[in-house]
Amino acid sequence: MLEFRKDLFAAERDDNLNVVGKGAQRQDMPGHVTGRSPFFDDHAFEGLLHLKVVRSPHHHARIRHIDTSAAERAPGVKRVLRGADVPVNKNTLLSLINFGKDDEPTLAVSKVSYKGEPVVAIIAETEHQALAARALVRVDYEVIPHVFDVEEALKPGAPVVNETYPNNYFDYHDRYDHSKLRFGDVERAFAGADFIVDDRYQMSPIEHAPTETNGSIAAPEQNDRFVVHSCAQGLFFSLGTAAKILNLESNRLHFVGGTVGGGFGGKVDSLTEPLSILGAMMTGQPVRYVLDREEEMLYGSPRGAERIYIKDGIMRDGRIVARRIRSYFDAGAYTRLSSYAAIKCTAHLPGPYTIPNVSADIYVAYTNRCPSTAMRGFGITAVDFALEVHMDKGAEACGMDPMEFRILNAYRDGDMKAHRRVAKNTALIECVQVVADKTGWPLSDQARRQSSLTGGGGARADIPATVLDDNGRIGRPETRTGPVTETLPAGTMRIPMTKQPIMEGSAEARPTPPAVPQYEPYRPTPPANQPAYQPQPYQPTPTAPPPTQAAPPSPPSAPPPASAPPTQHGAVRFSSVFGTRRR
């Protein structure tokens, strides 16, 4: 049962809520229970045509020749589409926000890079006719070596999966083969740590398996427009993607949607919309393109698999003094949203803990697998799993209770995070306490007394001196393990770049897009008589021996930065999410 813990963070919250905690009927429920909710496929069109695609049977192959003549003559076939028919046959989803290079064709032309990649589209009067004609398309393939493993893919000489990224990784900041996070000096801290806990975690791809498969219906409308009934989770994202691929003004597309038969992230890729609209443009008739269940399961993009390496340096008293993470996102053959997942992952590290030395290298690797995409917390879920398993191992290493170990290392309000932003609204300690309570897990009195509101800030808000490196320059695999190039003095808010910042991935350095408007979220003013938080430094459990090494390496304190750290507002600017601004 739902339980509201009004005792927690009472001063930070307005409890005069009109909706939360009360039952409310959903407005779409009457439609659902009567079967009238209009899903994309629940629309009648006279003269509706059906589109089916021919998919690659190979993981990696050059296309020598495509013969569609028999299919074109097959009963009921109206039109056969090839790559050359697609106006802009190369796209990357996040090009709409200027992130990444166009790398994925709508219909493959000279090469297929994953099993299931669409090569030819058949449009016929009935689904059966389209299926029968599909079997008549002859594609002459020359099979070439493939690569499935993320680390194999990054080795020199691996098969080139995606010609746009010939080194099999996504390019970050136009400089590095990975997304970087540097805070303090992990190597020095490892050297002084009592325990090192090092491990590897491997996830599997996960299919969203929505009950409604991906699909769309496009039909010519009056005024030279096309109406598109779509299952897209991001309707305008899909509209923009289709407009770009079809080289149409977006006002010629009238997208209708919002009733999605389960998406979970798997319906952001516009898998079908561009082809159904193109079909409608080419035939002048309504065209329906729906994945069948097998296509959905095998070729509807999954949550990408990740491989994660974590190394922690831990003191005998339980404090984690250093954490290094190296992670590989398996993008499959094309970028889709993996580039963004890796940035989310980097931004999430080192998890909800205050660790004075953090370093992370997060790669997006291309392999000859089905391209992966968004799914419920992608970029975070897998690394969180790995981090929490690693926390248990860390607790074991230093002989501490895993719950107490988390409370000890949890971030608190006012702490400096590895991204040089101050932690706010932290609540891990309270979550652990409640979980311990509910499960009857014994906690020491001291652990029970801890609070996210106290004990943070102070020395914990300091930015340590940070060592930099130039590892992983694009196209130079030999630089992956390089020396320290420079040490930034403590307190440095931004890591300077030697080069003028340019837009990621865009070759022609387009200007920074306007930031999303910012606003100050409503915060109730605390009652006047509320006492200021008294930070109470957490003392290690009395039984633990005193730390053998005081505090993690901290070079002489530098003067505070000239300008006060910018306050972070409720809305995160996407320029910072995507790293288009320098950290």
Next chain:
Amino acid sequence: MPIEIRTASTASEAAGLLAGDRQARLLSGGTLLMRDLNEGRLTDGVLVRLTDPAYRQIGVSGSRVELGAGVTMAMILKRRELACLHGAARAIGGPAVRNMATVGGNLFAETPYGDFTVALLALDAQVMVLQGYGAPRAVGLEEFLAGRGRASSGLVTAVQVTLPQNPLDLRFRKVSRVRPKGIAVLSIAALLPTSGGRVTGARVAYGAMAPTPIRAKAVERALDGKALDAATIAAVRAVATEGTRPATDAVASDWYRREVLPVHLARLLSGQE
């Protein structure tokens, strides 16, 4: 030539249609055939429907039972006399599938399907096969399964079985990962007639442990003449996987199937849930 539907009102008419056209296929419950149609694996050929009421009849006389090949799992579940087959019939799909899936279609269902056939195999069923015109010929189920898929099997009109005197003598167990409805990791049927506390004439069959349902002859030998005690069950476990050739599919690997088979067989024999 695209799909064509032909309706036959008698078994011999249907058998004639099947015999005259190698591409023709009988449409029974359609739960498997329709998939091929829907997904474009079957794009042309004749589908034969058989409307003869006898095709969907259950005949019971004493312990002899004749199940028309068009009898559905739901129809079996409605008949008290067939209680010993209920476990196997209930193991197939959800309620809608059970209303559609037929006994005849189950004989042709590719592994890991075919759970009902596993029970029929333990009961030493006879399959009534009609090749072309004439009268149906009785073929032992084991022989029928061995020849399945090679030549055209003709029309199966019915299946005949002798039910055990004590319905509890037939034990059935389907192992699946999704409950209550899930594809088989494996299934086991064991006919264990006992006299004087000893098993005599045991017949044990496995599903999903080979390309078709198979008999576990080594297990049968290990059971015969023995009491169902711990020692016998231990001996059975040791030979449980003899002769099996399970596949690796989305449900389980061949290794896993071999690994869990002895465990489930022992549980079935010892009456454990």
Next chain:
Amino acid sequence: MAKVPVQFRLNGSDRAAFVAPADNLLTLLRRGLNEFGPKYGCGQGTCGTCTVLIDGELQLSCLTLAATCEGRHVETVSGMANGPTLHPIQQAFMEHFAAQCGFCTPGMLTAARALLEANPTPSREEVIDGISGNICRCTGYEAIIEAILAAARSGQVRRA
């Protein structure tokens, strides 16, 4: 392609259509007759979104050849409500939050209806078996089971 005529009843009204021999009932309902209640989720019998009643019996329309419905009575979710009055199972689904995206709901309601019309007082296990052919990817089933049990408790669903 040579089409074949088929006449049948749909939710109590007579219908006639021409179908391709290979068409399944789901295609006929959705594309031929604009009856969008049953959904396509798999075309393999595995998801249950296309569930209908044929002559009162629970069946999967994607696995039923349209031409074989000649003379039969097909009932879908669209025929459940009595005019503007929801069927008690529909009402229970509303009250128990038994739908999220709503895509499985037509099939779930039809399966629940068949269950309660055959067995007006099912146990929890019987409810689970009754909807075991229907996949819901969103709600997690618990709310659906609760809704069906509540509809049964209401005593308003009559044995068919």
